[in-house]
Amino acid sequence: MYPPRPMAGTDKGYLLIADITGYTQYLSESELEHANGVLKALLELLITHTRPPLVISRLAGDAVISYGLEDHFLSGQAFVEMIEETYVAFRRAIDRMVLNNTCRCNACANVGTLDLKFFVHHGEFLRQRLDKHDELLGAEVIVIHRMLKNTVAEKAGTRAYALYSDAAIRRLGIDPVEAGLRAHEEVYEHLGTVQLWVADMRPVWEERGATVRIEVAPENVMIAVSAEVALAPEVTWSYLVEPEHRKLIMGVDRYEVVGRKGGRLAVGTEYQCFHGKGHTPQVVVEWIPFERIVTEDRLPLPGESFLIGDYRIERTERGSRLYQVLAWSRGPWWARLMARAIMATMRGRAQRDLDRFARHVEEDAARCGLEAQAPGLPPSVEELRALPAAVGGVPSPG
Numbered sequence: 001m002y003p004p005r006p007m008a009g010t011d012k013g014y015l016l017i018a019d020i021t022g023y024t025q026y027l028s029e030s031e032l033e034h035a036n037g038v039l040k041a042l043l044e045l046l047i048t049h050t051r052p053p054l055v056i057s058r059l060a061g062d063a064v065i066s067y068g069l070e071d072h073f074l075s076g077q078a079f080v081e082m083i084e085e086t087y088v089a090f091r092r093a094i095d096r097m098v099l100n101n102t103c104r105c106n107a108c109a110n111v112g113t114l115d116l117k118f119f120v121h122h123g124e125f126l127r128q129r130l131d132k133h134d135e136l137l138g139a140e141v142i143v144i145h146r147m148l149k150n151t152v153a154e155k156a157g158t159r160a161y162a163l164y165s166d167a168a169i170r171r172l173g174i175d176p177v178e179a180g181l182r183a184h185e186e187v188y189e190h191l192g193t194v195q196l197w198v199a200d201m202r203p204v205w206e207e208r209g210a211t212v213r214i215e216v217a218p219e220n221v222m223i224a225v226s227a228e229v230a231l232a233p234e235v236t237w238s239y240l241v242e243p244e245h246r247k248l249i250m251g252v253d254r255y256e257v258v259g260r261k262g263g264r265l266a267v268g269t270e271y272q273c274f275h276g277k278g279h280t281p282q283v284v285v286e287w288i289p290f291e292r293i294v295t296e297d298r299l300p301l302p303g304e305s306f307l308i309g310d311y312r313i314e315r316t317e318r319g320s321r322l323y324q325v326l327a328w329s330r331g332p333w334w335a336r337l338m339a340r341a342i343m344a345t346m347r348g349r350a351q352r353d354l355d356r357f358a359r360h361v362e363e364d365a366a367r368c369g370l371e372a373q374a375p376g377l378p379p380s381v382e383e384l385r386a387l388p389a390a391v392g393g394v395p396s397p398g
Helices: 023-028 032-049 076-099 138-145 154-156 165-171 203-209 232-242 245-248 333-344 347-368 381-383
Strands: 011-021 053-062 062-069 113-132 133-137 161-166 184-187 192-200 221-229 256-257 269-275 278-288 294-300 308-315 318-328
Touching: 011 032, 011 076, 011 138, 011 278, 023 032, 032 076, 032 192, 053 133, 062 133, 062 184, 076 113, 076 161, 076 165, 076 184, 076 203, 076 232, 133 161, 154 184, 154 192, 161 165, 192 232, 221 333, 232 245, 232 318, 232 381, 245 256, 245 269, 245 347, 256 333, 269 381, 318 333, 318 347
Parallel strands: 113 161
Antiparallel strands: 011 062, 011 113, 053 062, 113 133, 161 192, 184 192, 221 318, 256 269, 269 278, 278 294, 294 308, 308 318
């Protein structure tokens, strides 16, 4: 949670609304008791996935409203991936409800008609402390609520989307064309024409659903080390994937990236790890945001020889634990023997480099004003529903 600011001051940052699509119709056609249970489960999922540096402001019907101060985000890609991962988790939850359903009531039978959409804006706003939450006030707060009323479904043909304001896209540093976003405009009373960008969530779900996890056989592991980081996993991840910080783990002075996909780090992107005049290419072969990145690293040995670099983050009471595993991937038998001998001499250094990375990111996060400790349990649906009514006449999502 950010420290409260008095009414006289303003903050600048991101506003996010995650809104369940089709819930009004679903509720009107379903048994209330079962429908409320479904909504509670889905809202709890959205609350759990509203992670630092985002902070929940309140619930509004079937929507979760949150915000994040702009200088607390390390990269625009991490923000976008947080939205995408929330959508994937939502779709998986819906699929499980459908698959495990044995009830014949309308509420349970129609769960599959629900979907999810997101609204993202950037600008100035006031945070007014009311009871246990921050009420958000200001013209930009009104803008994001107006964005809920749009023609995206009719024009883009999708009920599952993320709608970004142009101000949000520019602040996130995203090239909307390169990222495959669709330009969209809405005209609102008193606001005029508002430039927006649409990201279809359906391809995200299709891609994530087809992802095959890479398994590392225990007999191939050559180095396995870990370090505790007093930061939330989402923050640790943002540092882990950025070259300027990741180079500490590799123990090198220069570390670069080539082959971004749609302007983003992704499967197929290549990290280049420079050692003197030469460099080691590390190609990303698995990318699970906030959880795991796997690279295939070419060894500086004769012939085609490769290692697997497996980096995983787990949530802990103190923050997160970062694991690094280096394992044999492929190549001639003699190269495997050479690699194992070389790796045996580097275990101590690997642990020291990982510890150095952990201390570095904690110190850098402290300079940026990020939370040093992992947040506590997220608020419950009941706690958020019990908050005072919104002030200032801001409409709730429909």
